[in-house]
Amino acid sequence: xxxxxxxxxxxxxxxxxxxxxxxxxxxxxxxxxxxxxxxxxxxxxxxxxxxxxxxxxxxxxxxxxxxxxxxxxxxxxxxxxxxxxxxxxxxxxxxxxxxxxxxxxxxxxxxxxxxxxxxxxxxxxxxxxxxxxxxxxxxxxxxxxxxxxxxxxxxxxxxxxxxxxxxxxxxxxxxxxxxxxxxxxxxxxxxxxxxxxxxxxxxxxxxxxxxxxxxxxxxxxxxxxxxxxxxxxxxxxxxxxxxxxxxxxxxxxxxxxxxxxxxxxxxxxxxxxxxxxxxxxxxxxxxxxxxxxxxxxxxxxxxxxxxxxxxxxxxxxxxxxxxxxxxxxxxxxxxxxxxxxxxxxxxxxxxxxxxxxxxxxxxxxxxxxxxxxxxxxxxxxxxxxxxxxxxxxxxxxxxxxxxxxxxxxxxxxxxxxxxxxx
Ligand SMILES: Cc1cc2nc3c(=O)[nH]c(=O)nc-3n(C[C@H](O)[C@H](O)[C@H](O)COP(=O)(O)OP(=O)(O)OC[C@H]3O[C@@H](n4cnc5c(N)ncnc54)[C@H](O)[C@@H]3O)c2cc1C
Numbered sequence: 001x002x003x004x005x006x007x008x009x010x011x012x013x014x015x016x017x018x019x020x021x022x023x024x025x026x027x028x029x030x031x032x033x034x035x036x037x038x039x040x041x042x043x044x045x046x047x048x049x050x051x052x053x054x055x056x057x058x059x060x061x062x063x064x065x066x067x068x069x070x071x072x073x074x075x076x077x078x079x080x081x082x083x084x085x086x087x088x089x090x091x092x093x094x095x096x097x098x099x100x101x102x103x104x105x106x107x108x109x110x111x112x113x114x115x116x117x118x119x120x121x122x123x124x125x126x127x128x129x130x131x132x133x134x135x136x137x138x139x140x141x142x143x144x145x146x147x148x149x150x151x152x153x154x155x156x157x158x159x160x161x162x163x164x165x166x167x168x169x170x171x172x173x174x175x176x177x178x179x180x181x182x183x184x185x186x187x188x189x190x191x192x193x194x195x196x197x198x199x200x201x202x203x204x205x206x207x208x209x210x211x212x213x214x215x216x217x218x219x220x221x222x223x224x225x226x227x228x229x230x231x232x233x234x235x236x237x238x239x240x241x242x243x244x245x246x247x248x249x250x251x252x253x254x255x256x257x258x259x260x261x262x263x264x265x266x267x268x269x270x271x272x273x274x275x276x277x278x279x280x281x282x283x284x285x286x287x288x289x290x291x292x293x294x295x296x297x298x299x300x301x302x303x304x305x306x307x308x309x310x311x312x313x314x315x316x317x318x319x320x321x322x323x324x325x326x327x328x329x330x331x332x333x334x335x336x337x338x339x340x341x342x343x344x345x346x347x348x349x350x351x352x353x354x355x356x357x358x359x360x361x362x363x364x365x366x367x368x369x370x371x372x373x374x375x376x377x378x379x380x381x382x383x384x385x386x387x388x389x390x391x392x393x394x395x396x397x398x399x400x401x402x403x404x405x406x407x408x409x410x411x412x413x414x415x416x417x418x419x420x421x422x
Contacts, residue, residue, distance in 0.1 A: 008081055011088045018089060021051070022096025027384075030097045033234035034387055038226055040181070041100055041234060042188055049105045049135035083274075083339035087281040091332075094285025098391050101282060102235035103137075106130055108178055109399075110138025112275050113195040113211050117253035117267030126213055129190055136190035139182035140211075141173035141240055142197045142268065148175075149404045150422075151197070151268065152206040156242065158198035160249070160256070167212060167247040169198055169220075172239070177398070179238025180223050183216050191216045196242065197268060201258045211253040211267060220245035231390035269349065276352040276399055277338035280359030283395030284332055287363040290370040290388040291324050297374060317373060324366045331355070331362040350412040353405040360396030360405075367392040 007015075025044050033041055093101035107114070107130050114126050129136050147153040156171025173179075173196065182192035194214050201208035214221060225239040249256070254267050295305070298317070305318050314322070334355040341348035367389040371378035378385045396402045411421050 026096030105135035
């Protein structure tokens with residue numbers, strides 16, 4: 001198969017459109033929503049929903065038309081560049097504003113978990129809503145106090161009530177992206193859901209972990225807190241409590257019984273294999289925004305980057321800019337490889353984690369360097385450089401911190417299991 005470094009035509013065309021969206025609908029409002037944390041950007045949400053529907057894509061998710069497989073083995077087909085397209089969309093929207101990108105209507109991590117661990121029937125049932133009349137969001141609740149990096153330590157418990165054939169869930173989840181908009185019912189939004197990871201057998205540890213789809217408004221479930229954050233402040237990050245929350249039997253993703261395997265946990269890992277390159281893409285969008293802004297300011301001040309000169313003849317700023325461009329492009333290539341593998345149904349656990357490690361480093365380094373080179377202009381709230389610096393760090397934290405993804409990479413390369421290398 002020939003190696004092609006040109007972006008496919010659909011991506012180039014789509015980027016042109018999304019750049020306008022990013023400039024007009026996102027950048028123009030970045031500062032306002034940064035300073036008014038927890039206000040909801042309804043105009044953006046409405047606009048994106050209408051625009052995506054007009055383009056025939058119901059939401060920001062790989063455009064499933066069926067050649068994948070449900071967890072029940074049913075065939076589905078998917079265009080071969082669906083994840084590549086999605087990564088490019090996310091990079092461009094995050095170039096606009098990464099916090100607002102996280103508020104884009106769509107299933108988010110919740111839908112990704114259904115994609116990764118659901119049967120084809122469950123996918124049809126739960127994912128259709130993201131293409132319907134109203135903008136709708138989904139979220140995934142894995143993290144608990146004491147169970148973040150080691151998510152096999154989750155204590156949220158799901159017990160089957162055999163008299164009603166319902167699952168009963170109890171526990172406390174924290175740091176749920178879009179937890180509020182996915183669970184609480186807003187007039188402007190369709191009915192979303194949260195996917196909650198719980199254990200059906202605490203003694204089985206990873207083998208006992210299962211995900212449950214919980215519809216918005218389910219009694220017993222409550223958003224108890226919205227975090228105040230360093231960056232991505234327009235994106236809600238919720239704490240959610242579950243007290244005797246009743247969930248229909250068939251809302252469990254995966255097998256309702258515990259086998260002597262880690263299949264439950266594999267559902268969680270498959271979710272992250274799909275989403276980590278996308279998180280990487282979002283971080284690189286922020287880094288590109290910062291780097292382009294720096295170059296604009298340098299040009300305004302008569303500083304040209306003299307590409308092609310021997311390194312010792314370049315100024316320190318020129319070297320810094322060129323080094324940042326190298327970091328950005330090489331990190332992007334890792335994202336492209338990871339999503340290409342996902343599109344081609346190749347196991348990409350190694351590449352997904354590698355791309356996220358690299359992007360986490362690159363976007364924190366680039367945004368920091370841009371603030372540094374710009375000096376007071378970088379630190380001032382007059383410009384967005386200081387905001388991008390704050391926004392970038394999350395890339396290195398959620399969906400596996402830099403340290404945890406380095407462990408995943410090391411295990412994959414050295415052939416160790418999770419218990420052998422931690
Ligand atoms: C804004 C935001 C949004 C989020 N959204 C979601 C979401 O939608 N859903 C969800 O479920 N979670 C979400 N999270 C949670 C996020 O995934 C966790 O914060 C992250 O996985 C780290 O877990 P922790 O907070 O428990 O930190 P800890 O696991 O306590 O880690 C603390 C530090 O120790 C390091 N560390 C831990 N174990 C090791 C080890 N074995 N080796 C080396 N270093 C180690 C970590 O890298 C980190 O630096 C979100 C978090 C934030 C901040």
